[in-house]
Amino acid sequence: MAKGNLPKLHSDFSVDCVIFGFDDEELKVLLVERNEPPFKAWKAIPGNLVYDQEDIDAAAERVLYELTGLHNIFLEQFYSFGSIDRHPQGRVITVAYYSIIKRNDNGLHPVSGYAKKAYWWPADNIPKLAFDHNEIVDKALQTLRHKISYEPIGFELLPEKFTLTQLQHIYEAILQKRIDKRNFRRKMLSYGLLTELNQKQKGVSHRAASFFKFNKSRYRSLKKKGFIFGLR
Amino acid sequence: MAKGNLPKLHSDFSVDCVIFGFDDEELKVLLVERNEPPFKAWKAIPGNLVYDQEDIDAAAERVLYELTGLHNIFLEQFYSFGSIDRHPQGRVITVAYYSIIKRNDNGLHPVSGYAKKAYWWPADNIPKLAFDHNEIVDKALQTLRHKISYEPIGFELLPEKFTLTQLQHIYEAILQKRIDKRNFRRKMLSYGLLTELNQKQKGVSHRAASFFKFNKSRYRSLKKKGFIFGLR
DNA sequence: GCAAAAGTGTTAACTTTACACCCATGT
DNA sequence: ACATGGGTGTAAAGTTAACACTTTTGC
Incomplete structure (x- = not known):
């Protein structure tokens, strides 16, 4: 176990x-390999202490x-x-954040020395993590699944022009279930927020799919009036 | 403004x-009148610093x-x-909690001297509060309204035996809209979680309503299987 | 007998689900 | 010609929404 005789901190707070x-296929979670005690060399989600004069949202970004x-x-x-003892060095409350992004398998380079490396890990098979990070990841997954039922999550994960199958894969990956193609398409198009473009896929060895775009500004104005975009 | 030349704290955290x-009628929020600086004599929601060796959930209760x-x-x-400057005396992050309870107009007595008094205030007309407490109350209200659409909130607010009209009033107070009686009753009864008792109201100057009870243990087991009790 | 809330059914509109085949493209 | 994923319609089941009158009770 990574707990040792480490100096005690005053009560403090962190962000995780x-x-x-x-990436069109699979949902993964970003883990880092820690390069500092406690839990040195353990896998963890990215997190650290908040500076004294720093907004917590800004701290999470940093x-x-x-x-x-x-x-x-x-x-x-x-x-x-x-919890009192979630951090072996002292009392640390952590505020947890989540996001979902397009994954590409280049460009994860820790800037500080706190992490040795950063990499993607399949969301359905998370290893044992430092601190209470398994609990944090579980709760984030629940939150994500809940959220997709009442907000259009997918469009942050897609290029501006995307096919309906790409969109469907996102829902399937997050909700962990198969969805009927015809019913999915009908539902998504029923909101009137997807515009079909006069462009199709090129170079695919099957019938080329149409590209669509999401009408974000129209969504925002509908949302203000109580409209809900989602799939249960 | 209540900010003064007060001593600076180290970074710290609180609960609110x-x-x-x-109470069968109206949704209210519990406010206190502060008896300590900062914001002495202002209205606020109950909150205070967390002790060093105290779980945050326990701190909220205390x-x-x-x-x-x-x-x-x-x-x-x-x-x-x-936010960095949400507390005039220094950096204080607060973890906010909410609950909804049966209100009776006796028995709100501050135990410590931090609050001069405690009282209920209509939820649709909150006055200006200390710190960022207006923002906190707004977010709590949103959370409550959202929550009632997928969890059976009402039964904590009712006696064990209640009428369907009492239950309906809760939904109307929280969702801030009128609900059709027949449709409401059909929907609530359709879950099969309300048992009609062989008892009726007494002493009311109109037809006496039947009492029902909520089958909590059955709800819990259904919930585990993905069942959702709610009203949108 | 009047006021007040309880209790009750039906219909139309809409939403969800289940399901199978032809189409376009590259190799 | 075949493999691959794109694209399409319909019917049945279920859910929601709108709507008005009779019953019971106390005063």
Whole structure:
């Protein structure tokens, strides 16, 4: 166990980030290998202490950048964890954030020395993590599954022009179930927020799919009036 | 403004509680009148710092008790607030909890001297509060409204034996809309979780309503299988 | 007998589900 | 010609929404 005779901190707080990554196939979670005690060499989600004069949302962004090289990611707070002994060095309450992004398998480079490396790990098979990070990831997954039923999550994960099958794969990966293609397409198109473009896939060895785009500004104005975009 | 030349704290954390009260009529929020700086004599929601060796959930319970005399209330964490300057004396991140309880107009007695008094205030007309407490109450209300659409909130607010009209009033107060009686009754009964008792109201100057009870253990087992009790 | 809330059914509109075949493209 | 995923319609079942009158009780 990584607990040792480490100096005690005053009570303090940290932020932790659960970053889900999707790449047309599989849902993964971003883990780092820690390079500092406690839990040195353990896998963990990116997290660290908040500076004294730093907003917690800003701290989450900074910490994620330092440990993984990722930036400009919209992080959403979902829960805080504050058991007395969740941190072996002292009392640390952590505010947890999550996001889901397009995954590409290049470009995860820790900027600070706190993490040795950063990599994607399948969301359905998370290893044992440092601190209470398994609990944090579980709660983030629940939150994500819940959220997709009332907000259009998918469009952050897709290029501006995407096919309906790409969109369907996102729902299937997050909800962990197969969805009927015809019913899915009918439902998504019924909201009137997807515009079919005069463009098709090229170079695919099957019938080329149409590209669509998501009408974000129209969504925002409908949302204000109580409209809900989702799939249960 | 209540900011003064007060001593600076080290970074620290607090808990704040938004307690909704319902009494067959109206939804209210529990406020206290502060008796300590900062914001002395302002209205606020009950909240205070967490002790070094105290779990945050336990701290929320303790603080609520000390400021209002209420105890044995199931508090649910819903968000944390951590702007740099939300507390005039220094950096204080707060973890916010909410609950909804049966309101009776006796028995709100601050135990500690931090609050001068505690009282219920209509939820649709909250006055200006200390710190960022207006923002916290707003977010709690949103959370409550959202929650009622997928969990059976009402039964904590009712006596064990209740009428369907009492239940309907809860939904109407929280969702802020009128609901059709027949449709409401059909929907609630369709879940098969309400048992009609062989008892009726007494002494009412109109036809006496039947009492029902909620089958909590059956609900819990259905919930595990993915069942959702709610009204949208 | 009047006021007040309880209790009760039906219909139309809409939503969800289940299900199978032909189409376009590259190799 | 075949393998691959794209694209399409319908019917049955279930859910929601709208709507008005009779019953019971106390005063």
